[in-house]
Amino acid sequence: MQASIIAVMNQKGGTGKTTTTINLGVALAEAGKKVLLLDIDPQGSLTWHLGVVEPPQDLADVFFGDADWQSTFVEKEKLTLVPSTIELANTELSLATHPDRTRVLQKLLTVLRSDFDFILLDCAPSLSLLTINALTVADQILIPLRPEILALKGLDLMSRTVQNVRKTYNPNLKVLGIVLVMVDLRMSITKEIYEYLIEQTPYKVFDAHIELDEKTIEAPSFGTSTLSYAPDSLSSRAYRRLAKEILELF
Numbered sequence: 083m084q085a086s087i088i089a090v091m092n093q094k095g096g097t098g099k100t101t102t103t104i105n106l107g108v109a110l111a112e113a114g115k116k117v118l119l120l121d122i123d124p125q126g127s128l129t130w131h132l133g134v135v136e137p138p139q140d141l142a143d144v145f146f147g148d149a150d151w152q153s154t155f156v157e158k159e160k161l162t163l164v165p166s167t168i169e170l171a172n173t174e175l176s177l178a179t180h181p182d183r184t185r186v187l188q189k190l191l192t193v194l195r196s197d198f199d200f201i202l203l204d205c206a207p208s209l210s211l212l213t214i215n216a217l218t219v220a221d222q223i224l225i226p227l228r229p230e231i232l233a234l235k236g237l238d239l240m241s242r243t244v245q246n247v248r249k250t251y252n253p254n255l256k257v258l259g260i261v262l263v264m265v266d267l268r269m270s271i272t273k274e275i276y277e278y279l280i281e282q283t284p285y286k287v288f289d290a291h292i293e294l295d296e297k298t299i300e301a302p303s304f305g306t307s308t309l310s311y312a313p314d315s316l317s318s319r320a321y322r323r324l325a326k327e328i329l330e331l332f
């Protein structure tokens with residue numbers, strides 16, 4: 083087994099990165115894959131979303147060499163989570179003076195590659211050193227995108243980021259594709275943006291799109307994925323379709 087590492091990334095905020103990391107992760111786990119989620123955002127939203135409060139060890143401890151991976155693991159919903167807290171902001175600071183500051187995560191993750199099928203990285207909406215670490219170790223980027231005009235600007239930024247990362251840190255970085263999220267099919271802009279993406283971007287746009295769904299907004303307050311909270315909701319079904327499409331690519 084050699085894990086595929088997928089960074090869920092969009093420099094724009096609030097585009098469904100964390101929600102997609104969790105629900106895609108659970109859908110892949112339901113399909114029998116061994117899945118690890120890494121919370122690489124000092125906001126700790128992924129951790130909170132999965133109902134983990136004040137974990138004894140977290141990603142920052144691994145970065146600082148104070149913990150091994152296994153001591154951070156939280157088993158949730160058929161998958162494994164490495165949680166984060168605001169402590170991760172200190173990691174960002176100390177990375178700045180590290181001699182090999184963009185490859186710290188890459189080195190740390192080597193030992194885990196043979197234990198999982200998929201490692202999903204929930205990135206912060208910024209090009210911080212932590213995010214650069216994520217993009218340096220990632221094999222692929224998955225870009226969740228809301229169908230709105232401003233999102234296309236964000237996508238331009240992402241395209242430039244991908245080119246720069248390929249040039250400087252990770253020549254093998256691929257874009258797995260774009261997944262449309264928070265989609266309201268009643269709006270004509272949705273179809274227009276979908277068609278624009280198909281015609282104008284070099285990236286795959288997944289057929290599965292995640293509908294705007296109340297259950298997805300509610301799930302984090304119960305500390306669970308939407309798939310566990312409301313298995314038959316529109317977005318749960320869509321995340322399963324996305325997982326299926328992704329599995330067909332591997």
Ligand SMILES: Nc1ncnc2c1ncn2[C@@H]1O[C@H](COP(=O)(O)OP(=O)(O)OP(=O)(O)O)[C@@H](O)[C@H]1O
Binds near residue numbers: 102206263294300
């Ligand atoms: N399919 C959906 N339907 C309705 N609401 C959604 C859906 N997906 C995500 N949301 C809501 O949108 C908000 C932003 O989602 P999320 O936190 O996943 O975005 P993010 O890109 O991780 O944000 P950030 O950039 O701050 O990390 C959240 O309140 C979430 O509950």
Ligand SMILES: [Mg+2]
Binds near residue numbers: 099100101123127128
């Ligand atoms: Mg997030």
